[in-house]
Amino acid sequence: MIYLDNAATTYPKPEQVYDSIMDCMKNYCANPGRAGHKMAMRAAREIYDARENIAKLFNIDNPMNIIFTNNATDSLNLAIKGVVKEGDHIITTSMEHNSVIRPIKSLEARGILNTIVNCDKEGFLDVNDIKNAIKPNTKLIVTTHASNVVGTLVDIKAVGEIAKENNILYLVDASQTAGVYSIDVKDMNVDMIAAPGHKCLLGPQGTGILYIREGLSVDILKEGGTGSKSEDLFQPEIVPDRYESGTHNTPGIAGLNEGVKFILEKGIDDIRLHEEELCQYMLDKLEEIPNIKIYGTKDSKKRAAVIAINIGDMDSGEITFILDSEYDIATRSGIHCAPLAHKTLGTLEQGAVRFSLGYFNTKEEIDKAVEALKEISKNN
Amino acid sequence: MIYLDNAATTYPKPEQVYDSIMDCMKNYCANPGRAGHKMAMRAAREIYDARENIAKLFNIDNPMNIIFTNNATDSLNLAIKGVVKEGDHIITTSMEHNSVIRPIKSLEARGILNTIVNCDKEGFLDVNDIKNAIKPNTKLIVTTHASNVVGTLVDIKAVGEIAKENNILYLVDASQTAGVYSIDVKDMNVDMIAAPGHKCLLGPQGTGILYIREGLSVDILKEGGTGSKSEDLFQPEIVPDRYESGTHNTPGIAGLNEGVKFILEKGIDDIRLHEEELCQYMLDKLEEIPNIKIYGTKDSKKRAAVIAINIGDMDSGEITFILDSEYDIATRSGIHCAPLAHKTLGTLEQGAVRFSLGYFNTKEEIDKAVEALKEISKNN
Structure with a gap:
């Protein structure tokens, strides 16, 4: 084939991705952060190590700003729905995947409207069209970094500049680029990045990431056990726990960590x-x-x-x-x-x-x- | 250890669970339902096969009523939040995990109140206390099947009977029992079951399931690509696609399938x-x-x-x-x-x-x- x-x-993944998944599953696949025994602690260390390596890739200072999700769709829903409220306005583009368009369209019923900026027939975005679409209530700009249909790249640094100048949040869907194209969250003024673990980051399916800028608080879609503040009936505010309820996909994240390390090594x-x-x-x-x-x-x-x-x-x-x-x-x-x-x-x-x-x-x-x-x- | x-x-899992994860990852881990080529079709078949085997375990007629999630917390949030609206009332018990309690408590801010029925000092629920807690606006009863702290079993058939008599939905958190204790959704009048794939079902972390009774429509927390009705800007109604946006954890589900087959074989x-x-x-x-x-x-x-x-x-x-x-x-x-x-x-x-x-x-x-x-x- x-x-x-x-x-x-x-497909395929680097050999060390397969090996690390099996090593995790067979040797230390306890529940990270839920117990103090050796296996659980090794699982927790592996997850922290993955956060560190992913943070390196995007020039993120604090690895705790990397949230693990189960795919990019999960990340995008959390990011989009977590920062807007009734009366806000969202700008996006005509080159987006349904994982961006469908959450944004679903928000219309909650009084959160949107402008979908048209790209040209090759898929290129004129960033001035983003600027012209800004309204006083624009809260969020969402663009892909590259079209999943035709690959056309978006100048995310230029969009980030516009977002910053207008005090608007900027979310990048890096589903087709994270791991192949450099994304520097500081240089490019990106507030949030959503990416699957199983595409260019070379990890397994069942993994995704969301970067949330330090200090930006995002409303959550789900609550549950976090292994922290277990005595509290409400979700803890601690990051990343606040965003990561329930058991992690530890072997998946171990595999993703190896994928990211492969990228860092190859360059x-x-x-x-x-x-x-x-x-x-x-x-x-x-x-x-x-x-x-x-x-x-x-x-x-x-x-x-x-x-x-x-x-x-x-x-x-x-x-x-x-x-x-x-x-x-x-x-x-x-x-x-x-x-x-x-x-x-x-x-x-x-x-x-x-x-x-x-x-x-x-x-x-x-x-x-x-x-x-x-x-x-x-x-x- | x-x-x-x-x-x-x-931990550990049956050997065939490890083997099937690697077989999937190395031989057919394309994106199920997203393309028509051989690898993608094999991936899709494996996922359908897993639905069939899980359906057998719970006496569920239609495998398409099994939704794959990434853990039980994910399932519980979808189930709880998807069936209540402002003004509704939820009944649960004092033996619940934070994956049940925290979503329910978070709903108070949206005008969805709750009654938490106290269990006795061994953790036993008196089902009459559930009956007595019913109000005209009670929409949902949620109970664990067994306490994660002390193992105490709940008579879910008795609770199911009460729910049915009063036309109230019943969600069972089977996190500690699915795969070890028989759950027959028809005999027990259970409308929804949430369970992790990585506990008694013997699958890997990064998998969870939610059973939703035929005909029960649950509001969703996230939208995205489903591989179906791709031309539509709104989430399709098709089940299970409606509930399963984004790429599946195919190797995880392949492993879970082997875990469930192991259970069916052993009895x-x-x-x-x-x-x-x-x-x-x-x-x-x-x-x-x-x-x-x-x-x-x-x-x-x-x-x-x-x-x-x-x-x-x-x-x-x-x-x-x-x-x-x-x-x-x-x-x-x-x-x-x-x-x-x-x-x-x-x-x-x-x-x-x-x-x-x-x-x-x-x-x-x-x-x-x-x-x-x-x-x-x-x-x-």
Whole structure:
């Protein structure tokens, strides 16, 4: 199988990710923070170590500002719903995933309205459109860092600047970038970052993170046991406990920690350069095939390694089916949980075939995918 | 290490649980329900298979009524908050964990009041007290199935009967029982069951389940991508998708599935009998030690295999520390995230040392724990 569905979840993971999950499960998988015995303390130390490594990746001073969640959707719901109240206004973009759009749309019923800024047909955001959408009651700006459909990058530093100037909170959905693109929360004026653990951070499914800036208090969606202030019938204010009720996914976080350590060791720039190179290589090859429509910019410096295409009027699902069944190549077709992005790109009807590349992909695999597309294009 | 902290999380797991997690991670860990390629489809099938096996365990007709969450706290928050609105009343008991008490207390600020029925000093609930607490606006009854502090069992069938007669919803927190005690949702009139995957169901951390009765619609706490109706900006109504936004913990659910299959193969009665026997064995041995105070009933048929004790006036944390450091025995001390239960038992000041037994514990391990307690009792 040639796996080109890394925007959904990265596969494979570095070997040490698998090893650390099994080491945790077999040797010290007690309940962290819930008891004082050796196994529970080792589990708690591993979780703290993961917080430290993740904090390094984003230039975050205090590791306790990293909250563990179970996926990016969990992080985004907490972040979005936790900072707005009735009468507030939210700005977001037309390139967002449903994990951003659906929570924001659900808030309309609670009197929290929104403006969805349109991006251009390649998915680019004009940051002036964000500025122009600001109202006196704007409380929050939410943007993706890169489109999950077409990879188009958002200049999050420029948006962060606008947010700061206008005293508005800024939440970045880094689902497609955390672990590949540098995000410096201080330099970029980012108040919150949501990211899955199982995509570019190379951890397992069942993990997600939310960074919440020091001093920013976010209303919570759930309460429960935290292992702290157990005598209290109300949720404790201690961070991160306040946000992390119930038992952690300790083996998952141990695996995520190894994924992040892998990134820190390889260097995020080297990882990005590899993905950029592969992406440019594939874009250039695809341009040689007649009848293929490539969405978004042809410059891999301006997009994450996510490539969306169509072949003539062919159903995108059919292309993905042929790639899978005849060529053993894994891609995704249809509407990628981001209907407004498809509307922006003009692919709401046809959907698109998405090739999302990862650190472990090779030029040989890209060659095979391009050859397959050539044949499919010729035969249809 | 003699692990007697199974009420926090069970350890070890059956070998096939570890194996299935690795098999999933290394061989088919794509994103289930998000693409049509072979790996994604295999992942989706595994998740459906897990729903089927869990449904069998609770005599649930439709596997789609099983919702996957990331822990029992997640399940309980969804269940409790999803069925009440301003002006409603909730009944619960003094033996509940903070994962029940804290969400219920948080709802007071939204005009949803509660009655906490007191249990007796062994933790037993008189179901008539539930009946007497019913008001015209009572919408929900929540009880644990067994206390996490002292194991005391609740007659959930009797409570279910009262709930049904009065047209009130009944949510069972089965955190200490699912996988060891039979729960038949139809026979027992249970509308919702919350349970962790990583305790008696023998799955890994990072998994939880919520059963929601067919036809009961629960308001959700989060929206996001579901892989279904992707073109819709609002959350789809399809079950279970409506409740399961974002990427699943596929390897975790694969592990949980093996845990549940292990239980179905061994037979839940055999598992319970083993735990009851060990529990009675330990209770009888403990009674021979002077200066040890055992909380709860001495009849293991009336309690889950969770034993809470104190030695004279000794600090419970000190006992756990000595057990860990000198005898390599893992227990938990203090307030076990259930302050009202400790108040009920009279241990809010001193806390208690908790020995929680699991399917893999042996009489030899119990002997060693009892010997250790004899020595500690003699020396202090």
